[in-house]
Amino acid sequence: MNSHQKFKSDIEIALETPLLPIQQIANNHLDLKEEELELFGKYKAKISLDVLERLKEKEPGKLILVTSTNPTPAGEGKSTVTVGLAQALNKLNKKAIIAMREPSLGPTMGLKGGATGGGYSQVIPMDEINLHFTGDIHAITTANNALASFIDNHLHHGNYLNIDPRRIVWRRALDLNDRALRNITIGLGGPTNGIPREDHFDITVASEIMAVLCLASSLDNLRERLSRIVIGYTYSKDPVTVADLGVEGALTLLLKEAIKPNLVQTIEHTPALIHGGPFANIAHGCNSLLATKMATMLGDYVVTEAGFGADLGAEKFLNIKSRIGKLNPSAVVIVATIRALKMHGGLRKDQLQQENTDALIKGITNLKKHIETIKSFGLPYVVAINKFVSDTEAEITELLNWSDQEGHPAVLCEVWEHGGNGGVELAEKVLKIIEEGENSFQFLYKDEDSIEQKIFNIASKVYGATGVQFTNKAKKQIQEFEFLGWSNLPICMAKTQYSLTDDASVLGRPESFTITIRELKGSLGAGFIVALTGDIMTMPGLPSEPAALNMDVSVDGKATGLF
Template sequence: MDTNKIYKSDIEIAQQATLLPIKHVAEKFLNLQEEELELYGKYKAKLSLTLLDRLKNKKPGQVILVTSINPTSAGEGKSTVTVGLGQALNQLNKKAIIAMREPSLGPTMGLKGGATGGGFSQVLPMDEINLHFTGDLHAITTANNALASFIDNHIYQGNKLRIDPRRIVWKRVLDLNDRSLRNITIGLGGPMNGVPREDHFDITVASEIMAILCLAESLSDLRTRLSKIVIGYTYENTPITVGELGYEGALTLLLKDAIKPNLVQTIEHTPAIIHGGPFANIAHGCNSLLATKMASKLGDYVVTEAGFGADLGAEKFLNIKARIGKISPAAVVIVATIRALKLHGGIKKENLLQENTTALMNGIANLNKHIETIKGFGLPYVVAINKFITDTDDEINAVIDWCDKEAHPQALCEVWEHGGKGGIDLANKVLSIIDSKENHFHQLYDQNESIKEKIMSIASKVYGATGVQYTSIAERQIKEFEQLGWSELPICMAKTQYSLTDQAHLVGRPENFTLTIREFKISLGAGFIVALTGNIMTMPGLPKKPAALAMDVNEAGFATGLF
């Protein structure tokens, strides 16, 4: 790239792109029937669940998972590479479809920004996807908070199930970063206003209903999973479920449209199915199982991503989503940037623009650990070196030379500037490793192992920890979960995305560290146990200067400041 060249912003590129009517994309590229498409305006649509019935005998396409090193404040461009790779495969005349998560307004308005890719590798309409899209996250928020109101009303109306107000574990949610709502008191103002108790808010994408929506395979499966949600415990410490309250039908009704995957397109008109958006640091971090399965039935290749680094999103995709959905990925792309590797090598962000191959090679240990993790799952992989305009030739060559020396397949990726054309080398490398048949995919642990054995497998094999310690609360919960028959569920780790450890400031590849499990949360409807490590928060806060400060809309109705 030419560092003296003036580049357009992502939103400028998006607004100047020519979109095809989504009905045309559906008919031309996917051969969808008219009744299988529900239009949400001219450029967005929902896909009917009947589509899977029609294509049930069709052989599914190859699933390509895109992950990355531990993210930094400099950004890695994982979504950009996902979009660019899908476009590149189509330029090679491979029928590829992209499957991604829906953005959350929390990070969009906060620090991270949107999640629709960047440059000439974006999914469109970018502004609508990053804001309200088709209303899925609002429906999940409503369903979650409806359940909260049903619980409090049950207690107010006589509490037939003897729910202990001190042991309610169901939290309210909001799809924004609002630290002030982490701990609240409700029911104040006298007997007519309910029973006073302490309550809490999570961000919507951390809700178990989001996880359930993303793992359900049909409306009936959604209803069954919703009925299994544990909302709290009785005075006798017996778990109470939604099914016992009797509201699974109402919750399913609120989600009947949200469960349908959303179809959009990229700048190059590659079909993209965007659906669901659980965070990977506090949930399982993958787009919906329905979206991935629909894409695999409609295309020969599915390019999908999982949140944050391979220690979070990819681990959960492979240990949880692939297990539940019986998915066997064909290959993994591990995204790395020169900038992030230098930060992992110990330099400060203000020195990022200076060439520093020493810091770069120190930071490459982080990439090496994530490669080891993917190899531990028995999967073939390619390292995608996502090029930025500030990268120097010596820095790029240093990473390429290291990959070649260590026999790691690699490709320089320039999809931000050149779209699909900038990902042709990456696409060819991915196709090559898929054809090599060197795929021995397996999960890292057996579900029959104990809770502690499964956590130790993840901590040691994925993070590189030498041990795991548990608080007294966590130890007590393990015993309770074992007595209740929940110990055979997979583990969903809630951990900082910035480090392999549970301490965000420990970048690179820390060694000889112990992971701390603070407490557990049962997600019986989703089908896993959440293990909260360190000081991970399930309701993020806003930074000192939120991204929202730069956002506006002009007189023509076009968004500004989104990225």
């Protein structure tokens, strides 16, 4: 690759790449039948759920989970490594498929600018995937807000379920970062405009309907999960569900197309199923169970990722998604960058261009904790050092030497610049640990453990906390949930992604700290209990200079400014 190519933007690289017709990807790579593909133009398609029935007896492919250290503003490139690894596996003549989440417009327009990988390890058409794609997230937004309108309509027309308007827990949703909508008042303007009450907006990817769709195993299971969603409580504090309102059929109807996984391709024409998009800091952070299972039926190796670091996305993939979906991961790839480790070692973002092995060594403690977390699940792993142009030979050598001395398999990968070729050594290492590594996968808590015990296990084993504090509100909710018979559900922690603690400013590997649980939320449709820590927000805000300032469209209709 010559020097002028290195500095092309992701969108420039993506738009210059010739795409293959999606039917060709489906037929040549996946052996899909014509009637199992529903086209969205030339380069996108949905796959019928009938595939699951046709291939139900097939031995599932090996499942490889990609996670990372705690993210920093320096960037880790987890999606890039996910794409590059799958491309590299195909270069080794392995039938590999990617399973990833759909980007949310909120962070795309806010800070990220896109979430489809980067450089020569991207899924394409990246502009369409990063914007409206096939409309899945819009359908989830509509279903979420339809339920909200059904609730308020029920109140307006007599409230025969005796719902307490002060105890409605269902919120409205929007797939954008809009802090002004976090707390609102609705129903103003007189009797004809409904019952006045306080309401709130979440970003769509935090909606329980997103989690429900991503954990459903079929259309019927989607309907059943939707029916279980708790929307509020009566004046006598009994839970009220979607089934009580009788609208689970209407919500399922709105989602009947969105439940089907989406098929696209990478720059090197590796198939990619991109479906569902819950955040990992406020939800469970994994692509849909249907897409993952379908990928394991269609390929011999599936490379998937979970959001943010191993303390969030990977923990939830392993404790929640794998539990519900009966998945058995074969290996984990932990992505680390020298830039991010130097930030965890105390450097500011504007100091990262400078060589600093002392900061690197100090920041390695963050990587070490995430390695310990994956080992606690009993899974084999490889550390993927995602190379950036600012990395020096001394820093690379220092990190590789540390990995070797500590006995951690580690590989330098250059998939941003070289695509699959830059990940061949990583792919070979992953294949080796799948064949030779010890795999004794286990959950970190049992279904029958108490809510407090499950939370403590996560906080102590994954975060390294010495204790957990529960607010009086959280303690009262635990008692209520136990009385209602919900205590056997897994826990979905809502926590900042930037730190192992619940304080975003505390980087590295802190010790002797406590996690505070301020509130719990029963997500009965999804099948877990959300535990909110610190000041985590379910409706993010935009930064002072959002990525949207750089976005535009050319006179010939091509996107510009997406990273």
